[in-house]
Amino acid sequence: MREAANTHLYDITLAPNRRVEVPVPVTFRGFAITVSGAGHIATPTTTGTLSPIGLATFEQGEGAVELRAGEHGGQFLLGVGRPLRTPAYLYGGFCFSDRARVTNAVERYHSGHMHGALTAP
Known part of the structure; x- marks a missing residue:
């Protein structure tokens, strides 16, 4: 690591x-x-x-x-x-380094594939 x-x-x-x-x-x-x-x-x-x-x-x-x-x-x-010097794309509670990853996360969230990953215990 x-x-x-x-x-x-x-x-x-x-x-x-x-x-x-x-x-x-x-x-x-x-x-x-x-x-x-x-x-x-x-x-x-x-x-x-x-x-x-x-x-x-x-x-x-x-x-x-x-x-x-x-x-x-x-x-x-x-x-x-130390600054990462990478772009940040935000949508709601999602933040990734490229637009495609944000779009994918939002789609997974709306389809139910995150299985409560964004839900507090």
């Missing part, structure tokens, strides 16, 4: 007004999502607020990412990785 993409996902919980800096290779891009609480995100070139249910993205070349919790603390998911 080989690694398809060099990715990292961090679950970060911070006490009120605390901060953490996560080093990120300059070839990576990423996102931060607020799980609970609120806070701020900063890279060497940009800053932003992470409100409750917030989402922030950053591009390649940013380097380190700093997360700072608000006055009530916060939990954040930070995802970073």
Whole structure:
């Protein structure tokens, strides 16, 4: 087996007004999502607020990412990785690298051949 993409996902919980800096290779891009609480995100070139249910993205070349919790603390998911540089075709809940695969998945779904694969337990 080989690694398809060099990715990292961090679950970060911070006490009120605390901060953490996560080093990120300059070839990576990423996102931060607020799980609970609120806070701020900063890279060497940009800053932003992470409100409750917030989402922030950053591009390649940013380097380190700093997360700072608000006055009530916060939990954040930070995802970073090397871009795949492949096209993405979306239709409903399906996402594939080419249109034919999306069409095939939608047809299989409508015909019942997915046998509950998209149903939560």
